[in-house]
Amino acid sequence: MLAVEAIHSWHWAGFIIGICFFLALDLGLLHREAREIRMREAVAWTICWFILAMMFAVGLLRLYGSQAAGEFVTGYIVELALSMDNVFVIAMIFTYFGVPSRLQHRVLFWGILGAMIMRGLMIWLGVELVNRFQWILYILGGFLIFTGIKMAVGGEEEVHPERNPFIKLARKFFPVTNYYDGQQFTTKKPGYFALTPLALVLMMVETTDLIFAVDSIPAIFGVTRDPFIIFTSNVFAILGLRSLYFLLAGAMAYFEYLKFGLALVLIFIGGKMLLSYKYHLDTLLSLIIVAGIIFTSVMSSLILSQLQGNKDGSDS
Secondary structure (H helix, E strand, O other): OOOHHHOOHHHHHHHHHHHHHHHHHHHHHHOOOOOOOOHHHHHHHHHHHHHHHHHHHHHHHHHHOHHHHHHHHHHHHHHHHHHHHHHHHHHHHHHHHOOOHHHHHHHHHHHHHHHHHHHHHHHHHHHHHHHHOOOHHHHHHHHHHHHHHHHHHOOOOOOOHHHOHHHHHHHHHOOEOOOOOOOOOEEEEOOEEEEOHHHHHHHHHHHHHHHHHHHHHHHHHOOOOOHHHHHHHHHHHHHOHHHHHHHHHHHHHHOOOHHHHHHHHHHHHHHHHHOOOOOOOOHHHHHHHHHHHHHHHHHHHHHHHHHHHHHHHHHO
16 A cells, blocks of 8 residues: 555646546547547557556556555456446447437546546545444445345346436426437527437436446455555546447447456455455455456357357358
8 A cells, every 4th residue: 555645636636637638638639529439449549548557557666666556457457347347338328318329429528527526536435434444344345245246146237217316307307308419418499408318318327337336446445445546546447438338339249258257356356355354465466366357257258259159150
């Protein structure tokens, strides 16, 4: 864990300013007008955000040592992996609302910006509670094990916008059009403004991330309790979520075992938190175990999909 005096306010300010710069560059220059994101661009941005995250890890390694860097990389992998499950739900939301491909990037941009603010507040609250009440870690550990088991044995996720309380409130207090008005979240009607369906989609994406954050933020407390590492690893994972969506949204069927792998990760981290009073698992070993579980689940899914495809081809 980083020493408290090692991280100053200017570290936080510098990181946030740097992230805001990239976001402004993204929306203000590269995506000023709504357009469809092609596969090549999605691959390029995925690689870009991964390289930036690893460069940040190298910076932590040089300044604060291997433990800080290892905690960041482990937290980043955990958050990125859990975000992959979020990608599939977002894809279902876009399908449900019939969001045109060219508008999806804009929703994800503002959705991720809101997610960063929400997660920042949740991380601050979590750190304060854990520092004051150490026993909360055991509650979080038990919660992660319960969530992991539920994820492993649960059925397919579904999207129910009609049950979302924020959607209900929006429809109650604001008029909502039944058509999209370009990339606008609101549209002007004679004498008043109305929300477009794109605004409802944004609300669904935000609330979906909030639900996933309830799992992912406790998980990273099983890796580190340093607020700077928790926040920065979350931000890098969230920023990579947009490009991951455009890479993976159309390939959900090829990741059949990913959910089971994510469940094992949650159970492992939860168990680590419950046993932390007696056993300390090395950061590098934790990283290897988490990365190994995710890699195995992804490769198993891809191999199974390939074998199934060959079988279907031979049957036909």
